Amino acid sequence: MATPGEQLSRSEAGGSGLAWWFHLRTTLFGYLLVVQEFTALCGQAIVGLVTPPWYVRETIYQIDRIGVGSVFIVVLTGMFTGMVLALQGAVQLEPYGATIYVSRLISTSVVRELGPVLAALMIAGRVGSGIASEIASMKVTEQIDALRAEGTDPVQKLVSTRLLACILMIPVLTIITNGIAIFGGWLIARLYLGIDSYFYWTWAFEAIQQRDIVVGLVKPAVFGFIIGMVGCYAGFQTKGGTVGVGLSTTQSMVSSSILILATDFFLTKLFMAMP
Amino acid sequence: MIALSGVWLTLGERHVLKDVSFDVQAGQTKVILGASGSGKTTILRVILGLYRPDRGSILVDGQEISGLDERNLTRVRQNMAMVFQSAALFDSLTVRENVGYRLWEQGRLSDDVIEQTVQESLQFVGLADTIDKMPAELSGGMRKRVGIARALASGAKVLLYDEPTGGLDPINVCMISRLITKLRTKGITQVVVTHDLDAAYRVADRIVMIQRGRVIFDGPPDGLRQSDDPAIRGFIDPGTLTNGWEAFAKPPEPVD
Numbered sequence: 002m003a004t005p006g007e008q009l010s011r012s013e014a015g016g017s018g019l020a021w022w023f024h025l026r027t028t029l030f031g032y033l034l035v036v037q038e039f040t041a042l043c044g045q046a047i048v049g050l051v052t053p054p055w056y057v058r059e060t061i062y063q064i065d066r067i068g069v070g071s072v073f074i075v076v077l078t079g080m081f082t083g084m085v086l087a088l089q090g091a092v093q094l095e096p097y098g099a100t101i102y103v104s105r106l107i108s109t110s111v112v113r114e115l116g117p118v119l120a121a122l123m124i125a126g127r128v129g130s131g132i133a134s135e136i137a138s139m140k141v142t143e144q145i146d147a148l149r150a151e152g153t154d155p156v157q158k159l160v161s162t163r164l165l166a167c168i169l170m171i172p173v174l175t176i177i178t179n180g181i182a183i184f185g186g187w188l189i190a191r192l193y194l195g196i197d198s199y200f201y202w203t204w205a206f207e208a209i210q211q212r213d214i215v216v217g218l219v220k221p222a223v224f225g226f227i228i229g230m231v232g233c234y235a236g237f238q239t240k241g242g243t244v245g246v247g248l249s250t251t252q253s254m255v256s257s258s259i260l261i262l263a264t265d266f267f268l269t270k271l272f273m274a275m276p
Numbered sequence: 277m278i279a280l281s282g283v284w285l286t287l288g289e290r291h292v293l294k295d296v297s298f299d300v301q302a303g304q305t306k307v308i309l310g311a312s313g314s315g316k317t318t319i320l321r322v323i324l325g326l327y328r329p330d331r332g333s334i335l336v337d338g339q340e341i342s343g344l345d346e347r348n349l350t351r352v353r354q355n356m357a358m359v360f361q362s363a364a365l366f367d368s369l370t371v372r373e374n375v376g377y378r379l380w381e382q383g384r385l386s387d388d389v390i391e392q393t394v395q396e397s398l399q400f401v402g403l404a405d406t407i408d409k410m411p412a413e414l415s416g417g418m419r420k421r422v423g424i425a426r427a428l429a430s431g432a433k434v435l436l437y438d439e440p441t442g443g444l445d446p447i448n449v450c451m452i453s454r455l456i457t458k459l460r461t462k463g464i465t466q467v468v469v470t471h472d473l474d475a476a477y478r479v480a481d482r483i484v485m486i487q488r489g490r491v492i493f494d495g496p497p498d499g500l501r502q503s504d505d506p507a508i509r510g511f512i513d514p515g516t517l518t519n520g521w522e523a524f525a526k527p528p529e530p531v532d
Contacts, residue, residue, distance in 0.1 A: 054381075138367075146326055147364035150357065151378045151430070152350045 039234050042160065046230065049154065049161030059162045067128050067163070068170035072177060078123050079178035082115055083107055083185030091194050101196055104205035107186035112209055112217045116179040118265050121224035124171055125257035129232040132163055133253035136236025137246040145237070160237075164229040171225035172218050179217065216272050223268065224261050231257045277302040277434065277465045278323060283332030285318060292318050293329070294489040302433075305456065305466040307476040309500075310486035311511065316469040317361065319486070320436045323467065324358055325349035336434070354382075357427035358436040363419035365411035371398070371422055372407045378430040397429035398422075401455060417448030424455055435459065437468040441475045453478045473512060477501075485511070 090106040136159055139145050148155045183205055190196040235253035239245040279299040285292050292315050300306045308316045321327045322334060325341055334342045341352050357378075365374045376394040379385055385393075398404045401421040411419060420440055427435050440456065441449040449472065456479040459466060470476055476483060477497050485493035485500065487507055493500055500508060 054383075142367075143360045143362050143364040144366055146321075147358070147360055147366070149326060149350075150324055150353060150360075151381065152353050153381055154346065154350065 038238075039230070042156065042234050042237065043230055045156045046160040046164050046233070049157035050165055052157075054157075056158055056162050059158065060165055063162050063166035064170055067124075067166045068173060071124050071127055071170075071174055074123050074127055075120050075174045075178045076181050078119050079111075079116070079181030080185040082119055082178075083111065083182030083187075084189050086110060086115070086182070087186040087189035087194065091190075100194055101200055102204055103190055103194065103196065104183070104186060104201040105208035108183050108205040109208050109213065111179050111182040111186075112213045114265070114269070116182060117175050117217055117220040117224060118261065120175045120178040121171060121221060121228065121261045122258055124174060124224075125228050125231075125261060126254055128167065129228040129257045130250045130254045132229065132232030133235040134246055134250040136233055137239035137249040140236060140239045141242050141245060160230075160233040163233060164226065167225035167229035168222050169225075171228065172221040175217065175221035212272070216268075219272075220265065220268055223264060227260045227264060228257050231260065277304070277337060278467065279333075279335040280319070280323070281333045281335075283319075283322060283329045283334065285322060285327060285329045287318070287327075292489050293322065296332070296486075296489070296491055298484045298491055298494050300465060300467055302465050303460075303463045304481045305460045305468065305479055307480035307483045308467065308469045308486060309471065309473070309476050309483055309511070311471060314486045315489040316471075316486055317438050320358065320438055320467065320469055324353060324356060324436060355432055356434040356436060357430045357432035359420065359423040359427050359438065359440055361438040361442060363411075363416075363423040365414075365419055365422055365426070367411055369411075370407070371403070371409050371411070371414070374411065374422060375407075375426045375429045377426065393429050393431075394425075397425040400428060400458075401425045402451070417444050417451070420444065420448070420452060421455070424452070428459070432464075434465045434467070437466065437470075439470055440468060441470060441472050449475060487511075 086107045087103055090103040091100050094100045094103055094106070136145075139148075139159075145155050145159075148158060186205075187198065187201050190201050191198055232253045235249040235256070239249045241248075277300055281297045283293050283296040296315075296319065298306075308319055310316045318327060322329055323336065325344065329342055332342065333340060336352055337355060339352060341349060344352065365371075366377065369377065372391075372394055373380070375397055376390045379390045379393060395404060395407065398407055401424050403418060403421055403425065406414060406418065406422070411422070414422065424435075424437075424440070437456065440452050444452070453475050456466060456468060460479065460481070466479075468476070468479060480497050482495060483493065483497055483500050484491055485508060492505065492507055493503060500512070503509065503512075
């Protein structure tokens with residue numbers, strides 16, 4: 002199906018040398034439409050969160066699926082990230098005789114950046130693509146239409162519940178990732194670098210400021226919003242049967258990852274600019 | 277009960293419905309007949325408010341629905357139920373939960389009453405023993421019958437069927453035709469979309485025939501049988517067609 006932009010370009014380009022300009026305009030028009038639709042879906046989902054009916058059972062189910070179901074992968078992510086940071090950090094600090102401070106490096110980098118971003122990327126892969134493929138399958142098998150026919154608002158039932166679960170659970174999963182990463186760093190520091198546990202934990206906690214904790218919780222909540230909404234949007238936009246389901250899943254994963262990384266940059270800049 | 281008047285609908289670059297007008301009286305079973313891609317399913321979706329027409333009027337129970345927002349459409353849909361071509365049962369729910377879905381969502385009845393309604397609906401379609409199964413465990417014909425049970429349990433006054441006998445073996449076709457006939461005797465208003473002539477003759481009070489988005493016939497089944505219109509004759513008895521196949525195979529006309 003041609004977008005209005007494509008129809009416009011076909012009628013106006015007419016084989017002239019300006020075809021590339023019309024192609025560019027069509028592409029930009031397409032992106033604008035995506036932004037418009039995505040924003041509209043976000044608005045509907047947020048309205049769905051604050052208006053009845055409340056899908057409590059569905060929300061609890063999603064919290065369990067998204068939260069509890071992702072604990073294992075974030076534990077692994079945190080553990081290996083912390084261990085690698087300890088190894089690499091020690092190499093960099095050793096020439097200055099500052100290996101003992103490796104825990105400061107681990108705790109600050111994990112709480113401020115690596116914990117939220119890596120947990121979000123892993124969850125985008127597991128949860129975001131799962132949401133996209135589930136909703137996409139419902140779309141191509143007419144289940145979304147069936148929901149509407151049964152008098153249910155599919156956005157409220159499917160999107161709002163998943164969005165709330167993501168916003169609530171991804172900060173929790175990030176806290177777990179952070180804790181496990183610092184623990185993984187301690188394993189290496191204690192067993193491989195021979196750093197005393199007392200010093201490790203003292204420096205690790207001393208380095209974390211109140212502001213880091215706030216940043217480390219706000220970022221995952223924003224990433225949760227991105228993962229939930231991008232997954233749902235990709236699912237709802239699915240066309241073309243099983244091929245479409247695959248494309249939506251991929252689109253969800255790629256878009257979420259890029260948006261997470263870009264948003265992380267801007268949030269970091271924002272928090273740095275704050276007094 | 278339902279009245280479409282001068283309905284036009286464009287999807288993408290195609291005029292899918294062109295000046296479609298017909299009505300369905302209360303308690304009547306109307307069959308919408310036509311070749312694949314002629315716009316039959318689109319008509320059902322327009323009646324249900326899943327598509328908004330470009331022009332024209334759609335009255336359901338005396339209420340104009342073409343300009344309603346989603347919230348008000350949801351209210352109108354409470355009186356209608358649709359049996360989808362793929363049955364569209366919710367994968368993650370059991371047969372019981374599927375059939376009682378609307379009643380549980382509405383929350384007006386007690387669990388006991390809903391359970392009884394679900395069991396009665398499943399008994400009506402002959403699938404009482406599948407109540408605890410998942411949709412994936414059912415055959416195509418059984419899924420369609422559960423779809424009918426779901427529509428029935430909702431207590432809707434209007435049932436819409438999209439190809440209820442499509443892709444089924446003759447026994448299942450016969451079974452579903454009988455169910456529709458049984459519901460006709462109960463006074464439920466029904467709109468059945470199909471390209472299965474035998475099933476259409478079996479269940480219809482009146483038949484509407486669609487070709488490339490236009491209504492080319494609206495009358496009783498006997499009128500269709502006796503029609504001399506070459507387009508209708510070609511559909512009823514394709515063996516008599518020596519040429520003109522393309523009239524049935526063509527997609528809807530593109531937008532000017």
